[in-house]
Amino acid sequence: MIPKRILQKVKHIEIRTKGLVNNLFGGEYHSVFKGQGMTFSEVREYHPGDDIRMIDWNVTARNNAPFIKVFEEERELTVYILVDISSSGGFATINQLKSDICAELASVLGFSAIKNQDKVGLILFSSKVEKYIPPKKNKSHILRLIREVLYYKSSNKGTSIKSALDFLMNVSTRKSVVFLISDFIDNDYWKSLKLVNKKHDLIGIRISDPAEKRIPNLGLLKIVDPETNEEFWVDTSSKKERDNSENSINDKWNQFNNKSKKNKFDVVNVSTSSDYVEPLMSFFQKRERRL
Numbered sequence: 001m002i003p004k005r006i007l008q009k010v011k012h013i014e015i016r017t018k019g020l021v022n023n024l025f026g027g028e029y030h031s032v033f034k035g036q037g038m039t040f041s042e043v044r045e046y047h048p049g050d051d052i053r054m055i056d057w058n059v060t061a062r063n064n065a066p067f068i069k070v071f072e073e074e075r076e077l078t079v080y081i082l083v084d085i086s087s088s089g090g091f092a093t094i095n096q097l098k099s100d101i102c103a104e105l106a107s108v109l110g111f112s113a114i115k116n117q118d119k120v121g122l123i124l125f126s127s128k129v130e131k132y133i134p135p136k137k138n139k140s141h142i143l144r145l146i147r148e149v150l151y152y153k154s155s156n157k158g159t160s161i162k163s164a165l166d167f168l169m170n171v172s173t174r175k176s177v178v179f180l181i182s183d184f185i186d187n188d189y190w191k192s193l194k195l196v197n198k199k200h201d202l203i204g205i206r207i208s209d210p211a212e213k214r215i216p217n218l219g220l221l222k223i224v225d226p227e228t229n230e231e232f233w234v235d236t237s238s239k240k241e242r243d244n245s246e247n248s249i250n251d252k253w254n255q256f257n258n259k260s261k262k263n264k265f266d267v268v269n270v271s272t273s274s275d276y277v278e279p280l281m282s283f284f285q286k287r288e289r290r291l
Contacts, residue, residue, distance in 0.1 A: 006150055006151050007147075009103075010143060010150065013103055013104055013107050014107065014143060014146070016104070017104055017107040018111055020108055020277065021111040021112050021115060022115075025112045025280070025284070028281065028284035028285065029109075029112035029116055029284065032284050032287040032288050033079075033116065033118070033201070042070045043056050043059050043067045043069055043070065044067065044068065044070055045065065045066070045067055045068075046060075046065075046067060046068050050068050051068070054068040054070075055067070055068050056068060076117055076118060077113070077116070077176065077177055078118065078119045078120075078121065078135050078172070078174065078176040078177070079109065079110075079113045079118050079119065079120045079121070079135070079176065079177045079178075079179070080121045080123060080135070080172065080177070080178045080179070080200075081106050081120065081121070081122050081123070081179050081181065082122075082125065082164050082165075082178065082179065082180045082181065082182075083102050083106060083124050083125070083149050083182075084102070084125060084126070084159055084161070084164075084182035085099070085102075085124050085126055085130060085149070085152060085154045086126040086127070086154060086156070086158060086159040087126075087157045096272050097272070098183060098209070098272060099150070100150075101207055101270060101276060102149055102181050102207065103149040103150045104276065105179075105270070105276060105280075106122070106146060106149050107146050110142040110145055110146070111142055113137070114138065114139065114141075114142060118137060119136055119137040120135055120136065120141065120142065120145065121133060121134050121136075121171075123164055123167060123168060124148060124149070124152055124154075125159075125163060125167075126155075126156040126157070126158060126160070127156040128156060128160060129164055130152065130155075131148060131152060132167070132171065133145060159182070159185060161182060161184070161186045161192070161193070162186075162188055162189040162192045164180070165180075165189065165192040165193060165195070165196045166192055168200075169192075169195065169196060169199070172199075175199065175200055175201070176200050176201070177203070178196065178200045178201065178203065179203050179204075180202065180203070180205065181205045181207065182204070182205075182206065182207070183206065183207050183208060184204070184206050184256060190259060190263070193263070194263055197263060197264070197265055202265065202266075203267075203268065203283070204260070204265060204266065204267040204268070205267075205268045205270055206267055206268070206270065207272070208269065208270070208271055209271065209272045209273070210271065210273050213246065213250070213253075214246060215234070215236055215242045215245055219235075219236060220233060220234075220237070266283070266287075268280060
């Protein structure tokens with residue numbers, strides 16, 4: 001049975017995010033992610049000027065006259081939300097846990113999708129795929145997705161973005177919009193990411209905390225890696241040690257940013273120290289300008 005506090009949290013998220021969807025994201029989402037594919041509609045007789053590549057040769061042979069296939073834009077999309085539920089999601093030093101932000105983002109994207117008459121599916125992953133909920137398009141389904149993001153407890157501590165992306169490729173039969181929500185503290189996933197990005201419209205939402213980039217001066221500090229449970233001591237009073245750690249972290253993020261640009265992988269950066277509305281709106285607006 002789901003605890004009362006989780007149900008209350010789901011209700012709170014629903015109220016907050018549905019307001020955002022109705023006032024901000026709904027229209028932006030629709031203009032950016034309108035139907036992206038073409039589906040077969042009918043055949044009709046060939047008219048001079050029609051594209052001969054659209055000729056249906058079987059129908060043409062039966063009727064002794066040329067007929068062409070007519071396609072129309074697909075209005076319904078399938079949206080997949082991939083959420084990293086590894087142990088690092090419980091980290092935060094400012095306002096919200098990463099996991100709470102993940103739940104709100106999943107809610108905003110989910111309600112935006114069903115407002116656009118799109119289906120939404122969910123993949124929760126840690127070091128493996130933990131749960132898969134196939135795409136549907138109604139309010140109760142979105143509320144279930146939010147509950148799962150908040151309530152599901154992973155039995156694995158690590159992260160494997162590769163596993164989630166490979167799983168997606170097996171269950172998705174058509175081009176879809178895919179939101180990958182993670183802190184991207186992982187390795188060995190770029191090959192899978194390139195394949196998914198080629199087949200689908202893939203958008204990364206990277207959740208970070210200020211302390212991951214700028215280590216505060218707290219003296220001798222025991223650090224526990226949430227992914228591996230490895231413990232180590234860091235002398236945060238030493239400026240040299242803080243600088244070395246920060247430089248190493250910055251190098252990793254610069255490599256990530258460079259690879260993302262090289263592979264045309266869109267990433268929205270969200271911090272636990274600020275609201276996610278501005279970066280998400282900025283992403284939608286940039287996308288719309290590119291169309």
